[in-house]
Amino acid sequence: MxxxxxxxxxxxxxxxxxxxxxxxLPDDIIKKLDELGAQEDAPLSKVIYETMKRNQKLAKELNRPxxxxxxxxxxxxxxxxxxxxxxxxxxxxxxxxxxxxxxxxxxxxxxxxxxxxxxxxxxxxxxxxxxxxxxxxxxxxxxxxxxxxGGCTLPGKAMVLMPGAGYEGVTKFVMDVMTSYGINACPPLLVGVGVATSVETAALLSKKALMRPLGSHNENERAAYMEKLLEDGINSIGLGPQGMGGKYSVMGVHIENTARHPSAIGVAVNVGCWSHxxxxxxxxxxxxxxxxxxxxxxx
Ligand code: SF4
The missing domain is CATH 3.30.2300 (THUMP fold)
Incomplete structure (x- = not known):
């Protein structure tokens, strides 16, 4: 050629x-949706997961988005x-x-x-x-x-925290975004968190975090632990599928980070929807x- x-x-x-x-949808997302659907007890949650599955089947059969x-x-x-x-x-x-x-x-x-x-x-x-x-x-x-x-882009947010805000400040920032806008993004969500120095570095990392396969963890064990804590915390809000209530709000939380200026903590959140x-x-x-x-x- x-x-x-x-x-x-x-x-x-x-x-x-x-x-x-x-x-x-990607293989890992299909698998996760099946897992979460199987663990929900409420009839409405189950119906929504079944509808998502049927939607996927029809999209394939009818060759449509x-x-x-x-x-x-x-x-x-x-x-x-x-x-x-x-x-x-x-x-x-x-x-x-x-x-x-x-x-x-x-x-x-x-x-x-x-x-x-x-x-x-x-x-x-x-x-x-x-x-x-x-x-x-x-x-x-x-x-x-x-x-x-549009819906999954809406919760996106970035800011620079005072250094004294610490990792508690990062947690508060993420939880504030999830409790106020998470429902707009068609849960269960994949939550990407970027931690760096400035808004643009944190924002880009938070998007790149959404490209990681589900089940992967940050290579730093403390950051990986924070991913788990945030996952538990966001699940406890009880958004459930499509925000209609349920045990699980997220498919996962991924943190990506770089080293940062000691006087600033840049943090950003980006969200992927169930149709990731x-x-x-x-x-x-x-x-x-x-x-x-x-x-x-x-x-
Ligand atoms: S499934 Fe995702 S892309 Fe589709 S409307 Fe919901 S948030 Fe938007």
């Missing part, structure tokens, strides 16, 4: 991948410096989103700010969002694709791909 053919091939793969994740809000597309690209299409990736992701918008189809979710004009293509100024990590000595390209729906549409695909230099979030997919 010449370069132009390679670009076309990767565009098609990414368009098909986006269309697929709009319709089929599993939620009407297919979100704004966000990509986190971890690209090796030697990946042959490194210069083309950002452009082809945009093309892939347009292609998927017509093929899937996806809801039109890109409104030009200040002009209040919906492009109808799911691309606009700065959308889809693309975050880059450049990886030395690598010829692979890893892409996390995420559909940021994220996918992870890895391309080698010849565009062979591996997908580890969804089993049995051929693009």
């Amino acid at each position: 010449n370069k132009q053919e390679q670009v076309q091939q990767m565009t098609t793969y990414m368009a098909n991948f986006v269309s697929h994740i709009a319709k089929v 599993s939620c009407q809000d297919t979100g704004v597309l966000q990509f986190w690209v971890k690209c090796g410096v030697d990946f042959p299409l490194i210069g083309e990736v950002e452009g082809l992701l945009k093309e892939a989103v347009v292609k998927s918008t017509f093929e899937a189809p996806l809801r039109h979710n890109s409104v030009e700010t200040f002009d209040e004009f919906n492009t109808g293509l799911n691309v606009g100024k700065g959308t889809p969002t693309v975050w880059w990590d450049i990886i030395p000595n690598s010829d692979k390209c890893e892409i996390y694709a995420y559909m940021a729906g 549409r994220r996918g992870h695909i890895i391309f080698d230099k010849d565009l062979n791909y591996t997908i580890d979030t969804h089993s049995g997919v051929t693009l």
Whole structure:
């Protein structure tokens, strides 16, 4: 394949991948929803979990998105410096989103700010969002694709705490967000928490935390313990599925952190809903791909 053919091939793969994740939830989310549904006793909670399951089945059978809000597309690209299409990736992701918008189809979710004009293509100024990590000595390209729906984006919040607020301050911040806005995001939720220095560093980490597989833990054992404490605390609010009450409010809590300035604690929360549409695909230099979030997919 010449370069132009390679670009076309990767565009098609990414368009098909986006269309697929709009319709089929990741394996770990499906498993977790089954687990939580089995542990709820209240009849209403059980009915909601059964409805979610039926929704997933019908989305697959009818080849339609599993939620009407297919979100704004966000990509986190971890690209090796030697990946042959490194210069083309950002452009082809945009093309892939347009292609998927017509093929899937996806809801039109890109409104030009200040002009209040919906492009109808799911691309606009700065959308889809693309975050880059450049990886030395690598010829692979890893892409996390995420559909940021309106409801699950609403609880997002970031601020910088006084240093004296400590980890208790981080906990209070997270719990305040969850008790005031958690219900908007179609629980059970995946809660991403970023802890760093400034708002933007914490905010980006809180989004990246949502890309981690369920059941994974922060590598620092104290942070992992805090994930567990927050999970128990948010569950005890009793949001239940779709906020209708129940034993479980969350599928998990993931904390991502960096070292920080001693005089500031940047903290942020980002939330994924029960329909947590994220996918992870890895391309080698010849565009062979591996997908580890969804089993049995051929693009
Ligand atoms: S929060 Fe999630 S499940 Fe609820 S409407 Fe938005 S995208 Fe759909």
